[in-house]
Amino acid sequence: MPIIVVADHAHINGGQAKVAIDSALGLAARGHAVTFFAAVGPADPRLEAAGIETILLDQVDVTTTSSLARFGVQWLWNQKAAAALGEVLARHDPDDTIVHVHAWAKALSPSIGPVLAGSRAPVVFTMHEYYLACPNGGFYDYPVSAACQRAPVSLGCIAHNCDSRGYARKLMRVGRHVLMRNTGMIDNLAAVITISRLQRAVLEPHLPADTRWYDVGNPIDAEPLGHKDQNAPGGFVFVGRLSAEKGAGLFAEAARLSGQRAIFVGDGPQRAELEAAYPEAEFLGWHDPAGVKRRLRAARTLVFPSVWYEGQPLTVLESLALGTPVIVSDICAGREAVEDGVSGLWFRSGDPASLAQAMTRLSDDATAQRMSRAAYDGFWADPLTLDRHLDRLERIYREVALRPAQVTAGRPAASLRSAPLT
CATH class of the missing domain: 3.40.50.2000 (Glycogen Phosphorylase B;)
Structure with a gap:
């Protein structure tokens, strides 16, 4: 074919x-x-x-x-x-x-x-x-860092600046969206x-x-490596673009509230700001795919604090496949892969205190070990293979x-x- x-x-x-x-x-x-x-x-x-x-x-x-x-x-x-x-x-x-x-x-x-x-x-x-469906592609209001509930290309949508770079760019997006809708x-x-x-x-x-x-x-590109070494629960890791919609700042604040260290694997527009505001955090930059897998395998948990309607985060699934539980925002589709309280935890989107509570719960070694085994077993029971x-x-x-x-x-x-x- x-x-x-x-x-x-x-x-x-x-x-x-x-x-x-x-x-x-x-x-x-x-x-x-x-x-x-x-x-x-x-x-x-x-x-x-x-x-x-x-x-x-x-x-x-x-x-x-x-x-x-x-x-x-x-x-x-x-x-x-x-x-x-x-x-x-x-x-x-x-x-x-x-x-x-x-x-x-x-x-x-x-x-x-x-x-x-x-x-x-x-x-x-x-x-x-x-x-x-949406001119900016995400039903996301960048200036206020929250999901947008306005009807696309309605008067309310057109009048409101939801763009990360300004209202002129928003109007260009609206114009392009109207063009697209009329192309068939x-x-x-x-x-x-x-x-x-x-x-x-x-x-x-x-x-x-x-x-x-x-x-x-x-x-998902993953291999069944078996359960992790229970004596090395690791730390709290964020993997991805350091930007507002990904919740990078939310993770940094929650880590401070919970007394944990935030580890960032990735880069993006918020990096300099976050490095200045959270000197206790660790910023490792981008890794190649093999390096990301090593970090995820060694982590206590992946923290995925996205604040937009993210479709199906690959990192969440890769983490579960490696036996690393996930703390995930309840607004993104990553929650569909995480059984709350079993293979990870959900937290209230945009709420650093809720995320901090989840991090505190997973700082317990026994809890982290139990969820690690459940994450691995749950993924490989029905793996999303190529x-x-x-x-x-x-x-x-x-x-x-x-x-x-x-x-x-x-x-x-x-x-x-x-x-x-x-």
């Missing part, structure tokens, strides 16, 4: 790109003819080694551009991406091809919408975030994949009523490829709505 994977990036710069690339490699290994289409390089060398045709536009994204003013045209409407994707689709038989979109908002832009809508090839969209990108999706129950609950009110939903968890992920993708591809001829404009009939793949 020819499969065209569409993403902003052709290299791993986060969980979204990792899932797109890992699944592309896995599908190619199963014999599918995979094409990887992306705006931003460099390309992961494994793609070429796997025989995957990689179409790379050699563009920048919104986070790496040297001039937002010059980048604004690409961000709003990337004509180069539209033309190149159109050429790729023209080379494939639409009756024998699946297009799987993982990302568009950082570099590809809404310009790919009319191209996808104009093709008869079924389009599958994995929701790693919320850009099809949403109305012509053959299937929408969500990566958690929370994500679907947030998105469902904003997408067409006859959307075909599938729940497919992201694959093979399971690929099995589910192939089933979805088969179902949308067999949609009846009377379904026009790329939209599936309501009678074809399938049960979630859990």
Whole structure:
């Protein structure tokens, strides 16, 4: 089956790109003819080694551009991406091809919408975030560091600055969102994949009523190493971007309240501020994947204090797979993988005192050891492996490829709505 994977990036710069690339490699290994289409390089060398045709536009994204003013045209409407994707689709038989979109908002832009809508090839969209429903992609109010409850592109939404960089940027996001909504990108999706129950609950009110939903968890790259050494419970570790929406400052404050030391693995815009305000904390910077796993394996617990509707945090699942319990915010989908009081603890989102109480509870060695064993056993009883992920993708591809001829404009009939793949 020819499969065209569409993403902003052709290299791993986060969980979204990792899932797109890992699944592309896995599908190619199963014999599918995979094409990887992306705006931003460099390309992961494994793609070429796997025989995957990689179409790379050699563009920048919104986070790496040297001039937002010059980048604004690409961000709003990337004509180069539209033309190149159109050429790729023209080379494939639409009756024998699946297009799987993982990302568009950082570099590809809404310009790919009319191209996808104009093709008869079924389009599958994995929701790693919320850009099809929310202008800033997260239902998150950055100035107040809280989830946003406003209806997208309502008067209340347009009038309120929720952007991390100012109201002018917010208005650009609104304009781009309106463009996207009018490209047919949403109305012509053959299937929408969500990566958690929370994500679907947030998105469902904003997408067409006859959307075909599938729940497919992201694959986790982990090995069954066995239970951890019970004599080395380790410390409290945060892994990820040091930013407000990730709750980095919340963790630092809770660690101080609980008398524990905060250990940060990662970097981001809040690092200098946090280093100055919390000199007792340890800042280790970014690690490669193997280094992150070593840190997680050695930790007493992973603290995941995200304050937005994070879809399915890979770090939470990786931690559980390594036998490290997780303290997780009750607002993000990471809670779905953590059994409160068994494999970790939930705390009230945005509340440093609640997080401090959870940290105090897990500072007890016996509690940490019990939860470590439960975390490991719970994950490996039903592991989210790449093979399971690929099995589910192939089933979805088969179902949308067999949609009846009377379904026009790329939209599936309501009678074809399938049960979630859990």
